[in-house]
Amino acid sequence: MLTIGKLSRLTGVKVPTIRYYEQIGLLSCPERSEGGQRIYEMAVGQRLSFIRHARELGFSLDDIRELLTLSDEPDQSCAAVDEIAKRQLVEIEKRITRLTALKTEMRRMLDQCACQTVSTCRVIEVLGDHTLCTDDH
Amino acid sequence: MLTIGKLSRLTGVKVPTIRYYEQIGLLSCPERSEGGQRIYEMAVGQRLSFIRHARELGFSLDDIRELLTLSDEPDQSCAAVDEIAKRQLVEIEKRITRLTALKTEMRRMLDQCACQTVSTCRVIEVLGDHTLCTDDH
DNA sequence: CTTGCACCTCTAGTGACTAGAGCAATTATA
């Protein structure tokens, strides 16, 4: 049996975040002590660690809600799980592509700047005129 | 002289976003027609395009506010401008590094999944147990 | 018994918009 603080230390999820997850229905309401404090069973730690890890991998809370529902039905096909994970992978790849283009553009902008006065600043100039860009972004 | 709709089409910034920029002081209040509609001078288009382009490159509105202030003082050194841009570049690089680690982890997870039932699903398993990860994230 | 930390609820704030309601003004068509 765990207080919310111990659960927090165990999982690395902050206390207000745990309460927030309860509020949005991602965690079910735990029992309370006589004084009204939350008392968690050990198993909640697993669930919360799952959530945390999935968040770290960039899954949205909605995705996680779905994954948790699916993981509660062990006999079902895991195709739906893979589907969510694949979608997430595609999203990550898209973001990488985009960020790489941005990086190129930023570096080019900075490399070209002779760094004198603002009136001749290449950074300001490029920001004001998209046609000076080579990459799509 | 432009209505807000024409300014929007000219710059690719949505109408409510233009009003929002005015609200937070990124654009100054334009004159109004007799009926109370906003009338913009052509020059505002430049400023708005600047903002849009900087947003596309991932600058925050606070950064942009600073860049706009700096660009209004053409005789000053552009070191401060470069500083902001460099900070932004570092941020982008950090995000790419992180996302690349995530991608590796996601792909590994998906590759290992034999895709049968949820009970044997590698995706669910890895999400529940961080120690199964190789990459930092 | 008291000190001090951990916990409680509730509200509001973050960033950068977006959506919608309920109107008014302007422009195009008949």
Add this chain to the structure above:
DNA sequence: TATAATTGCTCTAGTCACTAGAGGTGCAAG
């Protein structure tokens, strides 16, 4: 000129995933 369609106006509230803070209560150690 009348009407219809489009565009504009303000204001409020919602998005996501929390985070911060106020003002109070519970609980365990010394």
